[in-house]
């Protein structure tokens with residue numbers, strides 16, 4: 001959109017990439033929701049970039065992919081985006097390959113490890129709190145002392161409770177509250193409703209907000225984060241929100257649907273429109289250009305053409321700058 005005036009979301013180009021919440025949208029209590037696999041298949045078949053996201057930081061993408069497959073859904077791990085991965089992406093931008101004292105499970109420790117972080121109990125730069133099933137008083141004591149001594153406090157997600165078959169469980173937000181009470185310091189929460197989780201996801205799959213839509217089942221997390229990230233938001237009523245509850249919020253989703261089953265046609269219609277209008281070809285070209293700029297070392301320049309190359313690079317950097325700042 002090259003418009004200085006406010007514009008309606010209907011004026012945006014067709015959706016060419018998707019972010020989709022997991023619980024209440026694709027699965028409910030470990031069972032696949034009707035239409036979920038058709039939705040995933042439609043994305044695969046047309047090679048549409050997408051991520052399935054969750055605030056749960058316990059599991060690695062591989063674990064989650066296996067759990068989904070148990071529910072009858074085939075989602076390869078590279079399409080799964082957790083608050084733990086978003087935390088690792090955030091910390092890499094803030095302070096690459098630094099150190100952290102971590103309270104969390106494999107989902108978080110693996111993500112930080114792969115991001116080059118050292119997990120330490122000796123003056124860490126960060127205390128990173130994630131979801132766990134076995135809280136350890138000693139670990140919480142150490143976290144509190146590190147924060148007291150100046151470590152920065154980060155938490156994967158703000159959820160205060162999580163579901164289980166026997167009833168609710170205390171979650172990351174509850175333990176964070178205990179640490180906050182002891183230290184007087186609140187964490188920076190990465191997971192939704194913080195839109196940073198979605199923005200980091202867009203970066204991961206190399207797409208932009210204006211061509212991306214989000215599907216979620218909660219107004220206070222999914223839809224709010226989606227709006228703040230500049231995405232078109234589709235609320236499905238298969239999870240924790242009823243139609244009447246939408247009006248309790250001062251913002252509204254772009255569209256409301258009964259379930260993910262209704263999204264299959266929406267995905268395909270948007271894809272066809274993008275193909276027919278030449279948008280897909282244009283995006284492909286843009287992507288190649290951006291990749292070249294991100295890894296200039298791989299481009300071989302002829303020594304005699306240095307000046308010209310410098311100019312070309314300047315031109316294309318300017319183009320990219322214009323693109324991101326419009």
Ligand SMILES: [Mg+2]
Pocket residue numbers: 021022023024025216217218239
């Ligand atoms: Mg949900």
